[in-house]
Amino acid sequence: MKTLFAGIAGGMAMNLMMLLTFRAIGFGWNGDGILLTSPMQSPKLIAVWTQLEPLPLVAVNPAPIIFGMLLFGIGHAFIYKWLSVSWPQGILPRALRLGGLLFFMTFLFWEFFTPFNQFGEPLPLVALELSFWALISIAEAFAIAVVMEIKKPAF
Numbered sequence: 001m002k003t004l005f006a007g008i009a010g011g012m013a014m015n016l017m018m019l020l021t022f023r024a025i026g027f028g029w030n031g032d033g034i035l036l037t038s039p040m041q042s043p044k045l046i047a048v049w050t051q052l053e054p055l056p057l058v059a060v061n062p063a064p065i066i067f068g069m070l071l072f073g074i075g076h077a078f079i080y081k082w083l084s085v086s087w088p089q090g091i092l093p094r095a096l097r098l099g100g101l102l103f104f105m106t107f108l109f110w111e112f113f114t115p116f117n118q119f120g121e122p123l124p125l126v127a128l129e130l131s132f133w134a135l136i137s138i139a140e141a142f143a144i145a146v147v148m149e150i151k152k153p154a155f
Contacts, residue, residue, distance in 0.1 A: 003077045006147035011073025013143035014136055015066050021132035027059075038125060045119040076102060077144045084148065091145045099134075099141035107133035 026035040027049065036046055049056060058065040080098050087094050111130055115121035121129075 002148065003081050004074060006080070006144045007074030007077030008070060009073070009147050010076055010140040010144040011070030013139040014069050014073055017136040017139040018069070018132075021135055022129075026129065026132060034128070035125060040122045041125060042120040042122065045115060045121050048119060073140060073144070076140065077148065080141075080144050080148060084145075091142070091149050094149065095138070095141040095145035097141075098144060099138040102141060103134055103137040107137060 022035075023029070023033075025033055027033040028036065031050060035041065036049060049059060054060075076098070079101075080094070083101075084094050084098070087097050108130065111126050111133065115129065116123070116126050
């Protein structure tokens with residue numbers, strides 16, 4: 001049960017940090033964020049987010065994406081449980097390892113293959129998105145590590 005709760009906490013942290021980064025800054029509340037209004041942005045990426053049907057679910061019906069992120073958080077917590085036994089003790093070293101793993105294996109690959117490769121997004125905006133993903137990775141990893149490393153009371 002602890003791993004499940006850790007995963008839910010991680011998924012919630014991931015969703016919250018995505019809201020604070022990609023939604024509030026990147027795309028904006030009304031499509032007025034830097035990722036859609038920057039003059040250097042790829043017209044193809046803008047079209048995918050604003051014109052080409054069907055629009056991304058996260059923009060028009062975010063509930064399935066929010067739920068999916070919770071499921072990813074649960075999966076990441078089970079990966080944490082499996083790998084953390086070989087990591088140094090403590091929340092900080094373990095969270096940094098999980099966060100680095102998530103960032104490198106998921107988000108760095110995603111940004112390279114999709115926004116950069118398929119949409120032609122310019123490197124400065126890819127770098128901004130990578131900074132968002134780094135914050136998301138660390139928030140999720142810390143939420144998971146905190147829950148997983150809490151010891152049961154001795155009473």
